Amino acid sequence: MAATRATLVHVASLAGVSVASASRALNGMVASPETVAKVRAAAASLGYVPDATARSLKLGHSLQLAFAVDDVGNPVYVEMMRAIETVVSRSGYRLLVSSTGAGPTDAVDLVRSLSRGYADGLVISPLRVTSELVSELQRAAVPVVVVGSLPAEVRLDTVQTNxxxxxxxxxxxxxxxxxxxxxxxxxxxxxxxxxxxxxxxxxxxxxxxxxxxxxxxxxxxxxxxxxxxxxxxxxxxxxxxxxxxxxxxxxxxxxxxxxxxxxxxxxxxxxxxxxxxxxxxxxxxxxxxxxxxxxxxxxxxxSAARGRHAAELLLARLTDPQLPASRIVVQPRxxxxxxxxxxxxxxxxxx
Amino acid sequence: MAATRATLVHVASLAGVSVASASRALNGMVASPETVAKVRAAAASLGYVPDATARSLKLGHSLQLAFAVDDVGNPVYVEMMRAIETVVSRSGYRLLVSSTGAGPTDAVDLVRSLSRGYADGLVISPLRVTSELVSELQRAAVPVVVVGSLPAEVRLDTVQTNxxxxxxxxxxxxxxxxxxxxxxxxxxxxxxxxxxxxxxxxxxxxxxxxxxxxxxxxxxxxxxxxxxxxxxxxxxxxxxxxxxxxxxxxxxxxxxxxxxxxxxxxxxxxxxxxxxxxxxxxxxxxxxxxxxxxxxxxxxxxSAARGRHAAELLLARLTDPQLPASRIVVQPRxxxxxxxxxxxxxxxxxx
DNA sequence: GTTCCCACTGGAAACGTTTCCACGTGCTAG
DNA sequence: CTAGCACGTGGAAACGTTTCCAGTGGGAAC
The missing domain is CATH 3.40.50.2300 (Response regulator)
Incomplete structure (x- = not known):
């Protein structure tokens, strides 16, 4: 029952190595076998778990993706969300869900807030597409995939249906x-x-x-x-x-x-x-x-297919930001x- | 189109004050009116938005809450989630949802992962309650509220229905x-x-x-x-x-x-x-x-009422961790x- | 005129990581 | 025998905040 959680410093000192070595040992970077062993043992005995926040701050990404929709309760969005959650969590990302609500500015606020850096990307399915929202989406701080139609000239990843x-x-x-x-x-x-x-x-x-x-x-x-x-x-x-x-x-x-x-x-x-x-x-x-x-x-x-495509598109863009904006169309049946x-x-x- | 996002250092230097003063000015701590004005202006002109991750690291909390459930797609859970999302976002928290899936260890893993510190609390509604899950819930790194029944001796916040x-x-x-x-x-x-x-x-x-x-x-x-x-x-x-x-x-x-x-x-x-x-x-x-x-x-x-209660219980415990474990029962109708x-x-x- | 207090400020430490850099070693090639 | 290299290591900087602490100045009280 440690009063406070074990940090890398504790692990390092218990293992008798520097913090740098401890970090390297745990992350599989270059390190001697015996160092790795010592550090692993120390980490295990302390129940060390790396802190996600500190890691994010240093690495510059949050390992979180956001899904925004007018109303999470709508069955269409539920299926979409389930599909997104599946894809996203398989790739080690966590999923943030937010209901933007009916208010037209709520979605805009949400997109703006992305520059706080709590998410690495966004899938959004807006019911109403205002020009303000579009311009906000284009200047968003992180990659955005839109499920739904946008004005033709907008260069953003979209997943649509006809x-x-x-x-x-x-x-x-x-x-x-x-x-x-x-x-x-x-x-x-x-x-x-x-x-x-x-x-x-x-x-x-x-x-x-x-x-x-x-x-x-x-x-x-x-x-x-x-x-x-x-x-x-x-x-x-x-x-x-x-x-x-x-x-x-x-x-x-x-x-x-x-x-x-x-x-x-x-x-x-x-x-x-x-x-x-x-x-x-x-x-x-x-x-x-x-x-x-x-x-x-x-x-x-x-809906499920669109969700899946949207999530995959987002992941692809995250690994290669240079990709040209693509548009996937799911045919109705x-x-x-x-x-x-x-x-x-x-x-x-x-x- | 700033190549990189504006940070507090930029704001401070533009305003001609120290980072400390800038921080204070923006957070409404003690600061002279003219400092506040200068900093506000600088922040606005740079489009400064504070970084959530850095803030979390320093403050020690993430402003995120998690909701875990076997299958997000189930209508019962959807209503619950909608209620939770409403309560939680009203208090300034973001909501993470995760499907733990049918696998019995998935829920356990999820609870363990809470010690990574990416969420300040958890609402979980497990379909199957194993003893391993219970013990993991009790030693969880953050407050947990369980929607559903637990063995009588377990001292955890729960929201149940008869x-x-x-x-x-x-x-x-x-x-x-x-x-x-x-x-x-x-x-x-x-x-x-x-x-x-x-x-x-x-x-x-x-x-x-x-x-x-x-x-x-x-x-x-x-x-x-x-x-x-x-x-x-x-x-x-x-x-x-x-x-x-x-x-x-x-x-x-x-x-x-x-x-x-x-x-x-x-x-x-x-x-x-x-x-x-x-x-x-x-x-x-x-x-x-x-x-x-x-x-x-x-x-x-x-379902909606249970979700709402669970979220409120969690928020209450976050503000006062000393609260005795409470059990809310929602009567069927x-x-x-x-x-x-x-x-x-x-x-x-x-x- | 001195003392005290108060409002405000800037420097620096801290949160927990990762990673750059410089510094040993011990080896092989010349 | 020395130069060079590969490998492993530790110190320290960095990510962007908040906050402690020690100051600064000016005004009021004596």
């Missing part, structure tokens, strides 16, 4: 299975995902030659949550009733799995069936999608389940 | 709503939650005077996942068929929401209805429970939804 194309997959699938009156519950348009998905929807809508006005079949939810999805869907469905009161939509795409769950709730509340009356497609293919009842057809945007395909209803498998 | 009582609530609710043949899908018995819930189930079963053998109505899943829950439920239901093939259970309690989702899948696959033929109760009341369809009746064990109560089926609210 979510516009993802919406296209969803539309194509619905058309293929006979739906013609497709609604869209989107998230806030000032978020990067929100605007990308709107573009995707408009494009897909035009491509398949549907006649209706896009704005008539789109409804914007106030955020990416289940409750907001339900509210938006109720409004959307209400807007599309025929004179008889019959609903005129036969499918709804949601910008997000959480929104999609809300949409399903709304549809069921109105006494309609999923997928027979209204098919529903989500996006992100979170773990919950396969668990839900009915299973949620969802466009996988590869449609996973069909019961919410669009009655035959798949009781698929209890987890993807 | 999950045995939680199972009791579930049983009582089912009895009250007319069910008499209640099955139990548990997680692995060598985990702390698993064994506690088994005791709870046995106690409750005896208390209400049900006649059947407990072991006949219990089925152990191989882990706490949806897939395992489904498999276990299929087996359990199969064991309890009458000669006619009719199922003889009218309710199943699962040790975990994920298991419960699996159970519901199994029940539906067999062509039975939830809750009319078989009622299902989960445990943890994760966000998914309210989202699921039907809404899952679940015993809330207050039953949240009734559609999976046991047909009237609550279309409750779209989020708790």
């Amino acid at each position: 979510s516009a194309h993802g919406v296209g997959l969803a539309v194509a699938h619905l058309i293929e299975t006979g739906r013609r009156r497709i609604g869209f519950v989107n998230g806030p348009l000032d978020t990067t995902p929100g605007s990308a998905r709107q573009r995707g929807f408009e494009g897909a809508y035009a491509a398949v030659g549907l006649q209706a006005d896009v704005h008539e079949v789109q409804q914007v939810a106030k955020d990416f949550t289940v409750a907001a999805g339900r509210t938006a869907a109720l409004e959307l469905l209400d807007r599309h009733r025929a004179g008889s009161g019959a609903v005129m939509l036969d499918a709804i795409i949601a910008a997000n799995d959480l929104l999609a769950f809300g949409v399903i709730h709304a549809v069921l509340e109105l006494g309609l069936r999923v997928p027979q009356d209204v098919a529903v497609v989500g996006m992100d293919d979170t773990e919950l999608a396969s668990v839900f009842n009915p299973g949620l057809t969802s466009v996988s945007l590869g 449609l996973v069909v389940r019961g919410s669009t395909d009655i035959a798949a209803t009781h698929d209890g498998s987890r993807r | 999950s045995a009582h939680g199972v009791g609530l579930a049983v009582a609710h089912l009895i009250e709503t007319g069910r008499r043949r209640i099955g139990f899908v548990n997680g692995p018995l060598d985990t702390t939650p698993g064994s506690a819930r088994q005791r709870g189930f046995e106690g409750a079963y005896a208390a209400v005077g049900l006649q059947a053998d407990v072991h006949e109505v219990q089925q152990v899943a191989k882990d706490f996942t949806v897939a395992a829950g489904r498999t276990a439920a299929l087996e359990l239901l199969d064991r309890h068929r009458a000669g006619s093939g009719a199922v003889m259970l009218d309710a199943i309690i699962a040790a975990n929401d994920l298991l419960a989702f699996g159970v519901i899948h199994a029940v539906l696959e067999l062509g039975l209805r939830v809750p009319q033929d078989v009622a299902v109760v989960g445990m943890d009341d994760t966000e998914l429970a309210s989202v699921f369809n039907p809404g899952l009746t679940s015993v809330s064990l207050g 039953l949240v009734v939804r559609g999976s046991t109560d047909i009237a609550a089926t279309h409750d779209g609210s989020r708790r």
